[in-house]
Amino acid sequence: MKTQEGVIYQAKPISGKLVGEAKALIEKQDVRGLEELVAKMRPADAADLIENLAPEERAFVFDLLEPEGAGDVLMEIEPPVQERLLSGLDNRAISEIVEELDSDDAADLLGDLPDERARQIIEAVPDEVSEELEKLLPYPEDTAGGIMALEFVSISVNATVQDAIETIREKREEVENLFYLWITDDDEKLAGVVSMRDLVLAPARRRIGEIMNPDVISTNVAADQEDVVQLVKKYDLVAIPVVDSQNRLVGRITHDDIMDVMEEEADEDISLMAGVIRQEIAEESTFRISRARLPWLIAGLFGGILAAVVIKQFESSLERVLAISFFFPVIMAMGGNTGTQAATVVVRGLATGDIGLTNVGKRLLMELRVALLNGLICGPILGIISGVWLSDFHLGCVVGAALVLIVLASGVIGSAVPLMLERMNVDPALATGPFVTTSNDILSLLIYLGMVTGFLSLFS
Amino acid sequence: MKTQEGVIYQAKPISGKLVGEAKALIEKQDVRGLEELVAKMRPADAADLIENLAPEERAFVFDLLEPEGAGDVLMEIEPPVQERLLSGLDNRAISEIVEELDSDDAADLLGDLPDERARQIIEAVPDEVSEELEKLLPYPEDTAGGIMALEFVSISVNATVQDAIETIREKREEVENLFYLWITDDDEKLAGVVSMRDLVLAPARRRIGEIMNPDVISTNVAADQEDVVQLVKKYDLVAIPVVDSQNRLVGRITHDDIMDVMEEEADEDISLMAGVIRQEIAEESTFRISRARLPWLIAGLFGGILAAVVIKQFESSLERVLAISFFFPVIMAMGGNTGTQAATVVVRGLATGDIGLTNVGKRLLMELRVALLNGLICGPILGIISGVWLSDFHLGCVVGAALVLIVLASGVIGSAVPLMLERMNVDPALATGPFVTTSNDILSLLIYLGMVTGFLSLFS
Numbered sequence: 001m002k003t004q005e006g007v008i009y010q011a012k013p014i015s016g017k018l019v020g021e022a023k024a025l026i027e028k029q030d031v032r033g034l035e036e037l038v039a040k041m042r043p044a045d046a047a048d049l050i051e052n053l054a055p056e057e058r059a060f061v062f063d064l065l066e067p068e069g070a071g072d073v074l075m076e077i078e079p080p081v082q083e084r085l086l087s088g089l090d091n092r093a094i095s096e097i098v099e100e101l102d103s104d105d106a107a108d109l110l111g112d113l114p115d116e117r118a119r120q121i122i123e124a125v126p127d128e129v130s131e132e133l134e135k136l137l138p139y140p141e142d143t144a145g146g147i148m149a150l151e152f153v154s155i156s157v158n159a160t161v162q163d164a165i166e167t168i169r170e171k172r173e174e175v176e177n178l179f180y181l182w183i184t185d186d187d188e189k190l191a192g193v194v195s196m197r198d199l200v201l202a203p204a205r206r207r208i209g210e211i212m213n214p215d216v217i218s219t220n221v222a223a224d225q226e227d228v229v230q231l232v233k234k235y236d237l238v239a240i241p242v243v244d245s246q247n248r249l250v251g252r253i254t255h256d257d258i259m260d261v262m263e264e265e266a267d268e269d270i271s272l273m274a275g276v277i278r279q280e281i282a283e284e285s286t287f288r289i290s291r292a293r294l295p296w297l298i299a300g301l302f303g304g305i306l307a308a309v310v311i312k313q314f315e316s317s318l319e320r321v322l323a324i325s326f327f328f329p330v331i332m333a334m335g336g337n338t339g340t341q342a343a344t345v346v347v348r349g350l351a352t353g354d355i356g357l358t359n360v361g362k363r364l365l366m367e368l369r370v371a372l373l374n375g376l377i378c379g380p381i382l383g384i385i386s387g388v389w390l391s392d393f394h395l396g397c398v399v400g401a402a403l404v405l406i407v408l409a410s411g412v413i414g415s416a417v418p419l420m421l422e423r424m425n426v427d428p429a430l431a432t433g434p435f436v437t438t439s440n441d442i443l444s445l446l447i448y449l450g451m452v453t454g455f456l457s458l459f460s
Numbered sequence: 461m462k463t464q465e466g467v468i469y470q471a472k473p474i475s476g477k478l479v480g481e482a483k484a485l486i487e488k489q490d491v492r493g494l495e496e497l498v499a500k501m502r503p504a505d506a507a508d509l510i511e512n513l514a515p516e517e518r519a520f521v522f523d524l525l526e527p528e529g530a531g532d533v534l535m536e537i538e539p540p541v542q543e544r545l546l547s548g549l550d551n552r553a554i555s556e557i558v559e560e561l562d563s564d565d566a567a568d569l570l571g572d573l574p575d576e577r578a579r580q581i582i583e584a585v586p587d588e589v590s591e592e593l594e595k596l597l598p599y600p601e602d603t604a605g606g607i608m609a610l611e612f613v614s615i616s617v618n619a620t621v622q623d624a625i626e627t628i629r630e631k632r633e634e635v636e637n638l639f640y641l642w643i644t645d646d647d648e649k650l651a652g653v654v655s656m657r658d659l660v661l662a663p664a665r666r667r668i669g670e671i672m673n674p675d676v677i678s679t680n681v682a683a684d685q686e687d688v689v690q691l692v693k694k695y696d697l698v699a700i701p702v703v704d705s706q707n708r709l710v711g712r713i714t715h716d717d718i719m720d721v722m723e724e725e726a727d728e729d730i731s732l733m734a735g736v737i738r739q740e741i742a743e744e745s746t747f748r749i750s751r752a753r754l755p756w757l758i759a760g761l762f763g764g765i766l767a768a769v770v771i772k773q774f775e776s777s778l779e780r781v782l783a784i785s786f787f788f789p790v791i792m793a794m795g796g797n798t799g800t801q802a803a804t805v806v807v808r809g810l811a812t813g814d815i816g817l818t819n820v821g822k823r824l825l826m827e828l829r830v831a832l833l834n835g836l837i838c839g840p841i842l843g844i845i846s847g848v849w850l851s852d853f854h855l856g857c858v859v860g861a862a863l864v865l866i867v868l869a870s871g872v873i874g875s876a877v878p879l880m881l882e883r884m885n886v887d888p889a890l891a892t893g894p895f896v897t898t899s900n901d902i903l904s905l906l907i908y909l910g911m912v913t914g915f916l917s918l919f920s
Contacts, residue, residue, distance in 0.1 A: 044694045044695055078814065169661055172661065177655075177657075177698070178657045195637075196639070196657050196660055197628065197638045197639075200628060200659050201628060201629055235502065238637070238639065255696075255715045255719075259692075259718070262719065262723070263722070263812060266730075267808060267812070270730060270804060271804065271805070273733075273734075273804075274801050274803075274804035274805075274892075275797055275800065275801055276804060281805060281815060286829045287833075289830045290833045293798075293830065293834060296801070297834055297867075298838065300793045301790060301794060301842060304787070304789045304790025304791075304794065305790055307789035307790065308789065311785065312783070315782065318785065322775065322778055325771065326771045329905065330760075330763075330768060331764075333761075333763065333764045333767075334757065336796075337757055340735065341734050341756070344731065344734035348730050348731070349741040352723060352727070354741040354742055355741060358476050358512070366749070373746060377754065378757055378761055385765060389768075432734075438793075441789055
């Protein structure tokens with residue numbers, strides 16, 4: 001991945017050649033060779049290598065890493081693989097890693113361990129580390145407190161630029177990737193922000209209060225992580241200070257954490273919409289993957305059986321015109337597709353903040369218009385085809401009219417349900433889940449079979 | 461949204477009260493009052509306000525903004541609304557806005573205008589602006605060149621820290637949000653990076669070459685924007701330098717651009733998977749929304765008619781046992797759900813880089829195992845229920861066995877198709893599109909009707 005100039009151009013998946021090389025060294029038990037190979041790699045690249053090894057080879061490579069480096073590599077490894085690696089390490093090894101990690105990573109790692117083990121680790125690490133952990137662990141995972149780190153730099157509004165530089169120098173090792181210096185007033189409350197760039201340009205004796213920007217955007221420690229993401233994205237921030245209810249600085253969240261949350265939230269929405277419940281993409285256990293997918297399949301199975309019961313009610317119509325059953329797939333696909341389209345746009349809009357709850361009426365009206373238009377286009381097509389096929393122009397009209405109604409109903413339900421769920425504080429991504437899709441299927445069948453049966457009983 | 465301390469806690473959708481206030485001022489044509497209201501707002505907040513006004517009110521507010529501020533507000537407005545606003549502005553107004561924008565935003569804005577208008581604007585703006593635009597416009601939108609800005613700060617490896625600070629001071633107005641100083645060697649090639657933090661801590665007379673980190677990660681100007689995102693995420697960068705084929709620095713991409721691309725790509729994948737082709741969430745035109753959704757509906761319509769033709773081939777089985785048709789919905793739902801689940805995990809994994817093409821065999825084998833397991837769980841359930849219902853234990857067995865096969869086939873197809881598309885350089889998100897879902901529906905019906913028909917003809 002490196003060119004001769006030492007410049008990386010592309011984040012390609014790790015090369016098969018490198019994985020092969022590592023595998024050969026492992027087979028030869030060539031510790032020296034492996035150490036050399038891994039020493040040259042950045043943490044993210046070493047993590048890629050380890051993920052691509054067989055489970056029994058991973059620990060061999062991981063154990064060669066120094067405690068300082070091992071933590072950074074571990075944090076880059078996908079959760080299911082990370083979990084397996086951790087379960088193979090003893091408490092001493094984990095404690096050493098935890099000591100070297102940033103506070104937020106250490107808390108995440110501990111949060112993933114079984115309770116008993118986490119307690120043992122907390123007892124084993126030095127006091128300053130366990131104090132930090134006990135500050136962070138109480139916050140729910142999906143809040144600002146749950147993703148923030150305690151490593152930040154702040155200084156009093158009365159300090160000078162020179163004081164600030166000295167403080168940054170002292171915290172040089174502890175706080176990596178420093179972009180902003182946060183300023184506190186005499187009551188320890190967040191009062192402003194100075195960017196590193198402005199600090200570079202400021203005269204050493206200037207008072208910080210004079211160069212700071214008092215218009216600082218912060219987030220409360222209890223805020224939902226999705227709200228934090230929207231705040232950071234809206235105002236293009238690189239890091240955001242986290243404050244308590246008294247507006248005192250308690251932590252910081254950096255851009256990389258925000259990107260992780262963005263990806264995690266998109267993953268979750270996409271999975272839920274496809275009926276997959278919390279499956280890690282890197283999951284390797286057949287049973288766990290199966291368990292993540294079965295609930296929707298089973299729900300869909302019983303929904304389908306309910307649809308069968310519905311169809312049975314119209315048995316006499318089917319006996320008279322068997323061809324009615326030929327159109328079940330198209331009727332269900334059209335209802336399903338229309339509903340999914342509308343629901344997906346609304347779910348995504350709610351997730352990114354592009355759709356709010358202020359304009360629900362306007363959104364529903366628009367979806368209604370779109371569904372009506374699309375129904376009026378698709379209905380006649382199916383009407384003409386089925387009319388010609390069945391050599392029954394009137395029945396064709398009824399089939400076409402049923403489709404118009406089905407598209408209309410599905411479009412409105414597809415957009416209304418996620419909005420309703422959001423208002424009820426339920427994850428709107430469930431709107432494309434088993435309940436709604438099955439209801440849509442059954443409703444579509446009911447409209448279709450009801451209209452056709454009505455027509456048959458009227459004209460015979 | 462502001463508390464008394466001037467601190468914003470949450471990126472909430474704009475308040476209805478504020479929108480109402482603005483509407484009242486517009487109705488009274490109170491220019492002074494509106495100017496005061498808008499002057500206090502950040503660009504992103506003013507953009508929110510404008511989006512929430514009626515189309516005819518928006519221009520009234522937008523025209524009140526100063527040219528410097530107007531551009532920043534415009535860039536925060538959702539594309540469909542932005543487009544409408546721009547079409548109402550004359551060339552002079554647009555030129556003034558373009559002059560004030562960062563180069564990447566200016567190029568984006570021009571790229572969205574009709575060609576003829578874009579040319580007129582390029583002729584109207586000062587030479588230094590049009591030169592920048594002509595540098596950026598040739599790059600395709602979805603490459604590093606298409607998202608980079610020309611505003612960056614670089615300095616020679618031989619300069620001193622003091623020289624660097626002077627350069628930053630000179631470019632203070634031009635380059636906002638500066639996090640890294642990039643270092644070039646005697647051949648103008650990218651040779652290293654210095655963070656603003658390290659610059660703060662370095663003695664003024666130190667040579668830049670001594671404090672720089674030579675291990676700088678860059679991206680080529682022609683790289684796909686998705687690869688750039690993966691690179692930035694993998695190595696937790698705040699900004700990435702863009703180089704040409706000679707490794708000369710040509711631009712920079714910052715974290716906010718990366719977040720925009722992440723969101724854009726996730727939007728695109730989610731939309732495509734739901735059969736919505738490039739619909740902006742904020743789109744307000746019924747016809748455009750309809751046009752974004754119709755292709756899949758029409759494709760699904762004809763796919764469904766094809767399914768009807770398939771069913772017709774098995775007419776005689778249906779005539780013998782009408783109840784066979786009752787299970788069409790459950791058969792199709794199970795095939796569809798299994799396929800969607802498998803496809804979604806693979807599509808998302810490919811998009812985030814968690815799944816590569818190195819381990820295709822392993823992934824397929826795992827999906828095969830999962831599908832087999834889930835099939836073996838769902839098949840017997842349906843078998844028993846249908847057996848009892850139809851009072852035909854043997855037919856129930858056949859229905860159950862058909863479902864096992866359907867789940868197996870759908871799971872394998874659902875995971876194999878996106879991998880195949882990725883290898884062919886086609887967007888894998890299409891794997892959940894009309895072609896695959898319709899094929900899955902038809903395949904499921906064929907397996908089901910084929911097995912049932914075989915059974916009926918054997919045992920009668």
